[in-house]
Amino acid sequence: MNTQKIGWIGLGNMGIPMAEQLIKADYAVTVYNRSKEKETALKAMGASVAETPKDLIAATDVVIVMVSDDSAIEQIFKGEDGLFTAETSGKIIINMSTVSPSISKEMAAFCKEKGSMYLDAPVSGSVKQAETAQLVIMAGGEETVFNQVKPVLEKMGKLAMRVGESGAGNSAKLAINSLLALYAQGLAETVMFANQQGIKTEDLLALINNAAIGNTFTKIKGDAIIANNYKAAFALKHIVKDLKLAKAEGISSPLAKTALETFEAASAEYGEEDIIAVIKQLKG
């Protein structure tokens, strides 16, 4: 058994398979999720369950948070029975959610005041990469803290890299997700144009995925379009959040503006479906 006791907060599409990797790697893991029914699968794998974030941090050394957005982070850290209502001295909190660089800077400062340590460490990759420990993890925070938890991060990813001080991981992630949005809209528009020209989606995707332009994204999302399967691996509403965060950080390029308009328009109807459901919006 690994000696660091891990607390895990947030058992959504990503949190469940990521926490599972740590249990498989023989860490003692305690989980907390707002909706308690999602804790069952992890409990069956041997995880302990905490009633609140406050109880969870008291029982563990390293707490990993994987929740939706800035407001969820506020709630988990500063809400009733939140992490900051406990004695946190000496604990390390790793926020792997895709959130704003500014909230990471704020939480890092709070942690410092309380004698604890904070890393932002968002991930690139989706459910499939989480299930196979192939995520790419980008961290912001002190190097000594990063080095203490790098072995834990490497149980979930193929690469864990520190890119700067607090908030830098979030900045890198927002840059990457801007490209993700462009890929998704670009793939959708390309399939639609080819279809208009009488080319079958299956044939087009076979060509793209054998060509230099093909990649893991075109393979997975191409398969989803062919299967007409838009169940969320990465919910479309989350890319709207990320594009808005990137805008707030100053991105103003023509493609980024267009992508935000497109995904915002798609979100009302398809927000809970996968990012590639943007094709349904574009088809009208």
Ligand code: NAP
């Ligand atoms: P998800 O399936 O929507 O799960 C969200 C999690 O956050 C759930 O555990 C939810 O709890 C919790 N949560 C939301 N609001 C909360 C609040 N106010 N208080 C407490 N808990 C709250 O999201 P996901 O796909 O796992 O993504 C998690 C994060 O990773 C997001 O920031 C996302 O942008 C990022 N990300 C996702 C992917 C992907 O492909 N899915 C890839 C890379 C990064 P409940 O169960 O109670 O709702």
